[in-house]
Amino acid sequence: xxxxxxxxxxxxxxxxxxALMEDIGVCDWTAKLVPNKPVQAxxxxxQDAVLCGVDWFEGTLRRLDPKAxxxxxxxxxxxxxxxxxxxxxxxxxQALLSAxxxxxxxxQTLSWTATITRQHVEAISGASPNAKGCAVLDTRKTIPGLRxxxxxxxxxxxxxxxxxxxxxGILIKENHIAAAGSVTAALKNALALNxxxxxxIEVENFSELEEALAAGAKNILIDNFTTDQMKEAVAIxxxxxxxxxxxxINLDQMRAIAATGVDRISLGKLTKxxxxxxxxxRILG
Numbered sequence: 001x002x003x004x005x006x007x008x009x010x011x012x013x014x015x016x017x018x019a020l021m022e023d024i025g026v027c028d029w030t031a032k033l034v035p036n037k038p039v040q041a042x043x044x045x046x047q048d049a050v051l052c053g054v055d056w057f058e059g060t061l062r063r064l065d066p067k068a069x070x071x072x073x074x075x076x077x078x079x080x081x082x083x084x085x086x087x088x089x090x091x092x093x094q095a096l097l098s099a100x101x102x103x104x105x106x107x108q109t110l111s112w113t114a115t116i117t118r119q120h121v122e123a124i125s126g127a128s129p130n131a132k133g134c135a136v137l138d139t140r141k142t143i144p145g146l147r148x149x150x151x152x153x154x155x156x157x158x159x160x161x162x163x164x165x166x167x168x169g170i171l172i173k174e175n176h177i178a179a180a181g182s183v184t185a186a187l188k189n190a191l192a193l194n195x196x197x198x199x200x201i202e203v204e205n206f207s208e209l210e211e212a213l214a215a216g217a218k219n220i221l222i223d224n225f226t227t228d229q230m231k232e233a234v235a236i237x238x239x240x241x242x243x244x245x246x247x248x249i250n251l252d253q254m255r256a257i258a259a260t261g262v263d264r265i266s267l268g269k270l271t272k273x274x275x276x277x278x279x280x281x282r283i284l285g
Contacts, residue, residue, distance in 0.1 A: 005165070005167050005168075006148065007148075008148045008152060011147070011148035011149060012055060012056060012059060012148070012149065013059070014145075015056060015106070015145065015146065015149055016056065016059045016060050016063055016102075017063075018145065019060065019102045019105065019106070020060065020063060020064070020098075020099070020102055023098075023101065023102055024098055028094070028097070028098040030097070031093075031094040031097040031098045032094070034093050034094060034097065035093065036092060036093060036094050037092070037093050038090065038091070038092065038093070039090075039091065039092075039093045039096060039283050039284075039285065040088070040089065040090055040283070040284045040285060041088075041089040041091070041096060041281055041282060041283045041284060042085055042086075042087070042088050042089065042281070042282055042284060043085070043086040043087045043089065043104075043279055043280070043281050044083065044084070044085055044086065044279065044280045044281075044282070045080045045081075045082065045083070045084060045086050045111075045277065045278070045279050046082060046083060046278035046279065046280060047082045047277060047278050048079070048080065048081060048082050049079075049080050049111050049112070049114075049115045049277040050077065050078070050079055050080070050111060050114040050115040050117075050118050050156065050157055051074045051075070051076055051077065051078050051079075051080050051086065051107075051111055051114070052076060052077065052107075052110040052111045052113065052114035052115075052152075052153045052156045052157070053106045053107040053109070053110035053111060053149075053153070054072065054075075054076045054107075055076075056103075056106035056107070056110065056149065057070075057103045057104075057106055057107050058070055060099050060102050060103045060106065061089070061091060061095065061096065061099045061103055063099070064092075064095035064098055064099050065091045065092040065095035065096070065099075067091075067092075068089065068090065068091035068092070068095065068096070069089070069090040069091070070087050070088070070089050070090075071087060071088040071089075072086070072087045073085050073086060073087060073088075074086060074087075076156060077114070077156045077157075079118075080111075086279070089281075093283075096283070100281055103281075104279050104281060106149070107277070107279055108276035108277045108278070108279055109143070109146070109149075109150075109153075109274055109276060110149060110150065110152070110153040110156075111153075111277040111279075112274050112275055112276060112277050113150050113153035113154060113157065113270055113271055113274065114153045114154070114156045114157035115157065115277065116157070116269070116270055116273075117136065117138075117153070117154050117156075117157025117158060117159040117270050118157040118158055119251060120136045120159070120251060120254055120265075120267065120270070121136045121157065121158040121159055122158075123251055123254040123255055124136065124254050124255055124257075124258035124265070127254075127255045127256075127258040127259045128258045128259065128261065129259065129261050130261060130263060132263070133258075134257075134258040134262060134263060134264065134265060135159070135160045135263065135264045135265070136158070136159040136160065136254075136264075136265055136266075136267070136270075137154075137159060137160050137161065137162045137244070137264050137265065137266040137267070138150070138151060138154045138159060138160075138161055138162055138266065138267065138268075138270045138271050139162055139246075139266055139267070139268040139270075139271070140162070140163070140165070140166075141268035141271055141272040142271045142272065143271070143272075143274070147164070147165060148164070150270075150271040151164055151271075153271075154270055154271065157270075159270065160264075162266050163197075163198070163200075167197075168197060169197045169198045169199070169200065170190050170193075170195065170197055170198065170199045170200065171200045171201075171202065171221070172186045172187065172190060172199070172200070172201040172202060173202045174202060174204065174223075177201075177202075177208075182211070183201065183203070183208050183211040183212050183215060184211055184214075184215045186201065187199070187201060187212065187215040187216065187217055188215070191216075198219060199217075199218070199219065200217075200219040200220065200221055200244070201217050201219070201220055201221070202220075202221040202222075202223050202246075203220055203221070203222060203223065204223050204224065206229075206232070206233070206236065209222065209233055209236060209237070210236065212241075213236070213237065213240055213241060217241050218240075218241045218242065219241060219242045219244070220237070220241045220242065220243055220244070221244045221245075221246055221266070222243060222244065222245055222246070222262070223246055223247045224246075224247035224248065225245065225247075227253075227256050227257060227260055230243075230245055230257060230260040230261075230262055231260045231261070233262075234260055234261040234262060242263045242264065243261075243262045243263050243264070244262065244263065244264040244265070244266055245257050245260075245262045245264070245265050245266070246265070246266040246267070249265060249267055
């Protein structure tokens with residue numbers, strides 16, 4: 001359909017362009033009310049959070065003021081304490097005022113995703129009986145336009161990415177199975193593509209799990225299983241395929257799920273249930 005798959009850097013540049021375009025348009029009239037001069041400012045975080053989005057913040061400001069200087073007091077992925085200084089800024093006054101909201105929008109959104117991911121990763125530390133542990137994954141339930149950015153934030157938070165996009169992997173879901181006719185038929189069709197990407201299939205019961213294993217599935221998503229059912233699924237699978245738990249999972253369930261022996265836990269909430277981290281910027285003079 002398209003002629004290429006977007007890289008993270010391409011996505012970041014598009015994010016910055018689109019965000020400034022929708023906010024500034026032809027002119028930021030309010031910024032014109034102040035004299036065009038160098039100013040100093042500082043950014044404060046008002047709550048505990050994991051820092052994420054530094055390159056989006058810097059890229060946005062420097063799109064308007066290429067000479068802007070930003071001194072960070074945390075690095076990407078650091079845990080920030082509430083009411084601490086995140087960075088000092090030296091920039092053109094009008095450029096800073098025009099970029100302020102967009103800079104913070106990126107930071108508050110990506111820092112939230114990194115923060116909630118870190119919470120879920122820490123919740124299962126040491127709980128898995130697997131030698132390689134249990135991984136925390138995201139889904140494709142992302143804010144439109146911010147797919148690569150939010151997937152990046154999950155990695156900064158210590159999580160892993162499920163497939164980045166449709167081009168990145170095959171995930172056979174219930175509607176694909178229904179349209180193909182069966183679990184076996186859907187898997188056969190996927191293998192016949194010789195796409196070179198990972199193939200995963202979603203199952204909703206033990207019958208589908210057994211059929212998927214018999215058809216040679218190596219990566220299986222067990223959807224909306226109870227923890228007892230997850231334990232049974234692990235026993236049935238017996239290492240023949242990766243097992244990924246998904247479906248309405250909350251933070252307080254994570255440790256028990258990891259202890260069942262599943263290999264991965266995926267959660268849409270890491271990227272879709274965004275509660276902005278509270279940042280505040282102040283111009284000092």
